[in-house]
Amino acid sequence: MEPRMMTGAEMVLQALVDQGVTDVFGYPGGAVLPIYDAIFQQEKIFHTLVRHEQGAGHAAEGYARSTGKVGVALVTSGPGATNMVTPLTDALLDSIPMVCITGQVATHLIGSDAFQECDTVGITRPCTKNNWLVKDVNDLSRILHEAFYVATHGRPGPVVVDIPKDIQFATGVYTPPDPRGHKTYQPQVKGDSAAIRAAIELIAGARRPIFYTGGGVINSGPEASKLLREFVRLTGHPITTTLMGLGSYPASDPQWLGMLGMHGTYEANNAMHDCDVMVAVGARFDDRITGRLNAFSPNSRKIQIDIDPSSINKNVRVDIPIIGDVKNVLADMLHVWKAEKPKTDKAALKQWWAQIDKWRSRNSLAYRNSRDVIMPQYAVERLYEATKGRETFITTEVGQHQMWAAQYFPFEEPNHWMTSGGLGTMGYGLPAAVGVQTAHPDALVIDIAGDASVLMTMQEMSTAVQHDLPIKIFILNNQHMGMVRQWQQLLHGNRLSHSYTEALPDFVKLAEAYGCVGFEVSKPGDLDGAIAEMIKVNRPVLFDCRVAALANCLPMIPSGKAHNEMLLPEATDAEIDSAIDDAGKVMV
Amino acid sequence: MNAQPTQSFVQPAKPPLERHTLSVVVDNEPGVLARVIGLFSGRGYNIDSLTVSETEHAAHVSRITIVTTGQATVIEQIKAQLSRMVPVHTVRDLTAEGGSLERELALVKVVGTGDQRNEALRLAQVFRADVIDANVDHFVFELTGKPAKVDQFIAIMGPLGLVEVCRTGIAAVSRGKRTD
Numbered sequence: 001m002e003p004r005m006m007t008g009a010e011m012v013l014q015a016l017v018d019q020g021v022t023d024v025f026g027y028p029g030g031a032v033l034p035i036y037d038a039i040f041q042q043e044k045i046f047h048t049l050v051r052h053e054q055g056a057g058h059a060a061e062g063y064a065r066s067t068g069k070v071g072v073a074l075v076t077s078g079p080g081a082t083n084m085v086t087p088l089t090d091a092l093l094d095s096i097p098m099v100c101i102t103g104q105v106a107t108h109l110i111g112s113d114a115f116q117e118c119d120t121v122g123i124t125r126p127c128t129k130n131n132w133l134v135k136d137v138n139d140l141s142r143i144l145h146e147a148f149y150v151a152t153h154g155r156p157g158p159v160v161v162d163i164p165k166d167i168q169f170a171t172g173v174y175t176p177p178d179p180r181g182h183k184t185y186q187p188q189v190k191g192d193s194a195a196i197r198a199a200i201e202l203i204a205g206a207r208r209p210i211f212y213t214g215g216g217v218i219n220s221g222p223e224a225s226k227l228l229r230e231f232v233r234l235t236g237h238p239i240t241t242t243l244m245g246l247g248s249y250p251a252s253d254p255q256w257l258g259m260l261g262m263h264g265t266y267e268a269n270n271a272m273h274d275c276d277v278m279v280a281v282g283a284r285f286d287d288r289i290t291g292r293l294n295a296f297s298p299n300s301r302k303i304q305i306d307i308d309p310s311s312i313n314k315n316v317r318v319d320i321p322i323i324g325d326v327k328n329v330l331a332d333m334l335h336v337w338k339a340e341k342p343k344t345d346k347a348a349l350k351q352w353w354a355q356i357d358k359w360r361s362r363n364s365l366a367y368r369n370s371r372d373v374i375m376p377q378y379a380v381e382r383l384y385e386a387t388k389g390r391e392t393f394i395t396t397e398v399g400q401h402q403m404w405a406a407q408y409f410p411f412e413e414p415n416h417w418m419t420s421g422g423l424g425t426m427g428y429g430l431p432a433a434v435g436v437q438t439a440h441p442d443a444l445v446i447d448i449a450g451d452a453s454v455l456m457t458m459q460e461m462s463t464a465v466q467h468d469l470p471i472k473i474f475i476l477n478n479q480h481m482g483m484v485r486q487w488q489q490l491l492h493g494n495r496l497s498h499s500y501t502e503a504l505p506d507f508v509k510l511a512e513a514y515g516c517v518g519f520e521v522s523k524p525g526d527l528d529g530a531i532a533e534m535i536k537v538n539r540p541v542l543f544d545c546r547v548a549a550l551a552n553c554l555p556m557i558p559s560g561k562a563h564n565e566m567l568l569p570e571a572t573d574a575e576i577d578s579a580i581d582d583a584g585k586v587m588v
Numbered sequence: 589m590n591a592q593p594t595q596s597f598v599q600p601a602k603p604p605l606e607r608h609t610l611s612v613v614v615d616n617e618p619g620v621l622a623r624v625i626g627l628f629s630g631r632g633y634n635i636d637s638l639t640v641s642e643t644e645h646a647a648h649v650s651r652i653t654i655v656t657t658g659q660a661t662v663i664e665q666i667k668a669q670l671s672r673m674v675p676v677h678t679v680r681d682l683t684a685e686g687g688s689l690e691r692e693l694a695l696v697k698v699v700g701t702g703d704q705r706n707e708a709l710r711l712a713q714v715f716r717a718d719v720i721d722a723n724v725d726h727f728v729f730e731l732t733g734k735p736a737k738v739d740q741f742i743a744i745m746g747p748l749g750l751v752e753v754c755r756t757g758i759a760a761v762s763r764g765k766r767t768d
Contacts, residue, residue: 125623126630130674133618150674182617185674310668313661 008137008168009034012101015144017044018177021072023063023438024048025056029076030116031103048438048467051459053080055088055431058457061096062432065418066393067439068221071098074428077105078116081162082123086425088158089127093422094244095219097156099147100124106166107135120162131160142244145177149401154187155308156219179464191324196332197238199279199303199320204342206277208352208548210290215244215421216282216306218414220326225249225414234337236349236358240268242283243406244421251410252311257356258365261289262557263403266566267356272297273563274355280304282326285316286422295562315506317477364555365407366569374524376401376476376547380408381447383474383522386531391443392416393436395429397453400482400553401475405448427456430473434460437469444472444535451477452501458500461514464540472534472541478549479504486552489573491581511542524544552576560584603659608634608683609690609760610667615675616642616650623673624652633666634658637692639757649677652763653760690760694738695720696729700749708748715741722743 004150012035016024025048039047050056053075060071071091080409091098105114121133130150132143140163147159161251168275171330181500203209211232217224225248232239232255239249240260258265260272269291270276278300283289290296294313302318305326312321322329328571339401367377394409395418396402402419411417420428420435429447437445447454454475457498464471476482511518521530521544534541557578567579614620621640627684637655637751645728656666663681670679683690695719700707701724712729717738721728731741735758742753 054684121619122622125619126626130623131619154672182674184677187672237636308672310672312668317661 004174005171006174007038007171008134008140008163009033009038011043011137011141011172011174011224012144012163012168013042014174015141016072018075019145019148021070022046024072024074025050025059025063025076025435027053027056027076027080027436029080029103031077031105032080032101032164032168034165035074035101035103035163040472041301047436048430048463050434051082052457052465053083054086054427055434055457055460055463058097058425058428058431059435059460059463060098060100060333061091061094061428062418062435063439064096064098064435065093065249065432066415066436069097070148071096073098073100075100076103076116077120078118080116081118081120084160085123085127086158086423088124090420090423090425090428091158092127092129094420095215096155096158097151098158098159099151100160100558102160102162103163103168104133104164107164108166110164111227127158128160129157131162133162134164137167137170140167140172141174141176142178144180145175148177149182150185153185155216155311156486161461170531175246179261181412186322187257189307189325189328191305191322191329191334194397195320195322196329196383197336198438199322200336200340200342201275202280202301202303202320203237203468204337204344205234206237207272207345207348208271208274208276209235209279209281209349210257210275210277211237211239211281211452212242212283213239213245213248213281214242214283216284217245217248217326218282220307222283222414224282224327224330224585225422227327227334231334231337232328234334234578235344237584238271238353240264240271242286242420242421245283245519246406246417247411247414250412252412256472257360259406261286262291262408263553264557266362266555266560267359268567268570269557269563270359271356275300277463278302281330282306284311285314289314290315291557292562297563316444319556335513342425342556362568364566364568365527367551370548371524374483374522374527374545375550376404376478377408378472378524379476379545379547380404382527383446383448383531384409387446391440393418393433393440393443393445395419395432395436395445395447397429397447397449397456398426399450399453399484400486400551401448401450401453404476408465426450426453427579430454430457430471431460431463433471433473434463434467434469437464437471438467441469444473446474447474449473450483451504452481455505459508461511461516461540462541465515468541470489470538472543474543475507475545476547477504477507477544478547478551480506480549482551483553485550489552490558490576491585494577507542514540516540516542518542518544518546520546558584559587603658603661606660606663607657607723608663608681609688609758610656610670611680611682611760611762612652612670613643613677614650615677616648617675620650620675621652622638622649622676624654624670627669627673628656628666631665631669633662637757638715639759652711653757677756680762682691682762684698685762687763688760689763690734690758691732692735692738692758693730693732693756694742695754696742696750697726697730697752698729698745698747699726699751701725704748709743711744711748717741745753
């Protein structure tokens with residue numbers, strides 16, 4: 001076959017098409033102009049123009065998380081690349097597959113402190129799975145295909161391909177994706193069968209079992225969620241889910257104990273503490289989950305299924321590690337379980353469920369509602385009621401509103417909940433919603449936001465308007481950085497140092513200025529009507545929901561405490577003020 | 589399977605530190621060494637010694653030999669973190685495998701005259717160090733051997749006019765016919 005000759009810029013577009021990409025989020029600049037010129041001359045790749053490169057990164061993350069496909073961002077050299085550092089780190093911590101293409105100054109200028117030059121591969125090395133600087137146009141297509149392979153294989157994550165401007169102009173040979181995969185990077189996807197058998201034996205013999213499942217289930221694809229449901233129902237065991245795993249198991253199922261961890265439910269955390277067998281599925285024992293490490297689930301034997309060997313025994317020692325892709329391992333486990341039909345200890349399990357029901361009856365998500373002021377929890381509950389039965393995707397920023405969204409907005413399906421879990425990036429939700437809406441034009445996409453977070457990437461409202469993306473920004477406006485304020489109450493004698501936003505914009509006027517629709521609601525009685533109207537509007541909306549200013553996000557495991565030492569909603573201010581001791585104070 | 593639940597905390601009180609020599613085969617590409625070193629600095633691991641060079645030109649492969657110190661759990665993490673890197677072919681723990689060969693080369697400059705100078709030369713002969721440069725008031729010795737031997741030689745040269753040392757870091761290979 002004739003070698004296919006094309007310019008570097010054309011290769012970028014051809015590689016995207018060959019990798020099945022249909023959408024790119026980006027921002028042009030001097031060092032990527034040849035690629036933008038190639039974009040102009042084709043119709044297969046749709047480009048969404050953001051207002052800040054960080055927005056392109058988070059939009060690509062939202063797109064990836066809601067579709068299971070790779071998110072693609074395209075930015076220029078220098079500041080374009082440095083503005084991508086936050087989304088790249090975010091994607092690395094939350095295992096989101098993302099390919100970021102950056103322009104670079106021409107190869108002969110590299111190292112000369114040229115205009116808009118920075119050491120992009122140096123800067124992004126610690127926040128990517130891998131990155132490449134392309135120095136020869138004949139390497140470009142191979143590297144691009146390798147980038148997609150690395151982003152999607154093993155534990156997914158972000159990669160960067162840095163392309164100097166002269167390489168974009170140069171002509172070379174284009175090679176299609178190599179079906180043989182990668183010469184060195186071949187992560188194990190199938191679990192060890194002896195370990196799987198040992199795990200089944202342990203699960204079957206458990207008296208107080210729990211499944212603890214995380215974002216890895218969602219990353220493994222919808223099949224993994226399906227298999228998880230089947231396996232959990234077959235065993236009859238209780239299951240709890242991390243923040244990143246919400247939706248992998250239906251919230252309406254009675255076997256689900258809710259989210260666990262720092263703001264998880266009383267029943268989930270106590271079950272984790274008292275269990276005798278823990279099955280961690282695609283979850284990495286993050287510090288928000290474990291609480292005080294030397295008091296974490298002290299009497300359990302632990303099984304961990306993870307595709308990343310470095311997640312095993314990192315924070316918590318496990319008894320049976322199973323390295324593999326969740327969907328493959330769960331399929332094998334189901335197969336063994338069905339073949340062997342193991343006998344479970346029905347009497348012990350019944351007792352365990354009775355104990356769990358006792359914890360459940362504490363109703364740890366209770367809150368005192370008000371007639372005069374909108375409680376933030378109530379606002380999320382009403383939002384859920386109004387959207388029930390629709391195809392709804394939720395993104396969030398970071399803070400109290402994020403935890404309230406996780407606690408009060410139940411998810412039935414995976415890929416419908418987009419949040420910045422590991423890095424905790426304020427400003428994630430709005431651009432992520434842009435990405436989600438791009439992938440799902442007809443769905444209802446809501447960013448449950450906070451008044452402080454939303455201002456960090458507010459400019460992306462302009463993106464939403466330009467591209468007819470009717471995202472709904474639902475701001476729980478308590479006029480504070482609520483989680484910072486809560487921690488100042490917990491740790492620093494309620495001295496609210498710089499956690500009060502004294503000059504908030506008029507969000508309705510701001511919405512209008514951007515060409516969006518603005519709502520402001522402050523009375524509980526007006527909430528339902530306004531939400532219904534918001535949903536009806538087929539344009540981007542900023543919804544300023546004025547909520548109680550000083551509400552705390554509870555229940556909570558105070559830092560430095562164990563799972564069975566939770567602060568419950570009925571905690572008094574005095575109890576909250578003294579909840580964290582000196583050892584806990586130094587923890588984040 | 590243990591009948592009793594095992595201790596599940598990774599960090600019990602003061603576990604002993606271990607010193608391990610890791611042999612890491614990587615693609616000889618720009619940035620790979622930076623990525624490996626960045627892993628150590630970013631995650632707070634120690635590097636006691638680092639040696640790197642291209643070992644197979646045709647295969648475009650380099651070998652990085654790293655000596656590191658840490659608790660057993662940390663050593664396990666280091667190996668897992670290295671293994672999952674895209675340009676890493678293999679990671680071998682030569683210390684865990686046992687019986688590996690370790691050598692280091694040092695260039696040692698000693699300045700002095702008279703008895704001191706004679707004594708330095710005499711000791712260098714005992715250690716089988718070569719003189720690779722000399723004048724009436726200095727020697728440069730080349731010494732190859734186990735790191736402990738190099739340490740000892742440098743310590744002895746201290747009072748005899750030692751002014752400069754350059755060490756290559758440890759090169760290590762396993763015994764027997766096994767290869768990566």
